Amino acid sequence: MKIRAFAKINLALDVVSERDDGYHELKMIxxxxTLHDLITIEVTDKPGIILTTNSSRIPTDERNIMYKVAQAVMEKYKITKGIKMYCMKHIPSQAGLAGGSADGAxxxxxxxxxxxxxxxxxxMVELTKDIGSDIPFCIYNRLAVVSGKGEQFEFIHSSFNTNFLLVKPSQGVSTKRSFNALDMSTALHPDIYKMKAALIHEDYQGVVDTLGNTLEEPSIDFVPEIATxxxxxxxxxxxxxxxxxxGSCVFGMTNDEEILHKGYKYFKESYYFVRTTKLLSHQD
Known part of the structure; x- marks a missing residue:
């Protein structure tokens, strides 16, 4: 079986507060x-998990989210057969695009x-939510307001779409490091529900005006290229x-195909990861 693992972007991300359990309370759009990894998975008679990938940066043992998810499913449902997986990676790691969680989902x-x-x-959400915080969202793959630690959803019914250009510097940002550097006393808090309303009404300028990410500032301290x-x-x-x-991936928005292609050509000269993409229409 072949299955696509779709990436995500955050049109808005608000770190609302620190929680007693050591996590942060989030509210995000x-x-x-459409950017995705491609996973081939097949059942084998020999018990166990075999994972291979085209990327030398990705571990293929118990440290990998795909491996952890497969292990959790096998243990819960007492599966005695094995599985063999190959992941063709296109989503970069430490990019803020949920590459690992998308694969797990x-x-x-x-x-x-x-x-x-x-x-x-x-x-599926219940079984995987503690393996990767973005796995629940990647299981649904639907435009949503996501809150809590990433397990609470308000789905948004909208046909909004536009062109996105993704550009990632070679240096990534670990999620833990970004959160640890966040100063809640000076943090910016985008208006999540204003963004939701703009998406529902397919108000392009409204979406542009309400783009915001609490984690952007601390991540720029680690990777100044984000700001550039x-x-x-x-x-x-x-x-x-x-x-x-x-982070560290940045997306640009435009309805103008000429600007999109000009941007692609410009950034391709300096950065290893440059892609054009659109929002994924709702599907299974």
Whole structure:
């Protein structure tokens, strides 16, 4: 079986407060995009998990989210057969695009079908939510207001779409490091529900005006290129630009195909990861 693992961007991300359990209370507008990894997964008679990938940067043992998800499913449902997985990576790591979580979500969906487990989306979320904080969102793959630690959803019904240019510096940002550097006394808090309203009404300018990310400032301290990319995107004519998640990938927004292609060509000369993408329409 082949399954696509779709990336996400954060159109808005607000770190609301620190929680007693050591995590942060979040409120975000998360959107699945067409950029994806491709995972091939098959059942084998020999017990165990075999994972390979085209990326030398990705571990293929118990440290990998795909491996952890497969292990959790096998333990819960007492699966005695094995599985063999190959992941063709296109989503970069430490980018704020949920590459690892997207892969984990794809694996549990594939195993659900292959082993006829009849898990609902809620069952899959419950089993994986502690493995990767973005896995629940990647299971649903729907435009949503996401809150809590990433497990609470208000789905947004909207046909809003535009062109996005993704540019990632070679240096990534670990989520933990970004959160640890956050100063809540001076943190910026984007208006999540203003963004939600703009998306519902397909108000392009409203979406551009409410782009915001609490984690952007601390991440720029680690990777100053984030700020440079944003500035250059706006100078090239993109209507808005923002870092996704905890970074370091930046996306630019435009309805103008000419600006999109000009931006792609410009950034491709300096950065290893440059992609054009759109929002993913709702699908299974």
């Amino acid at each position: 998360m959107a699945p995009i 794809a694996v549990i969906k594939a195993m659900n079908r292959l082993f006829k487990l009849h898990m609902s989306y809620e069952d 990319i944003k500035k250059e995107m706006l100078e090239l004519g993109f209507d808005g630009a923002l870092m996704s998640g905890s």
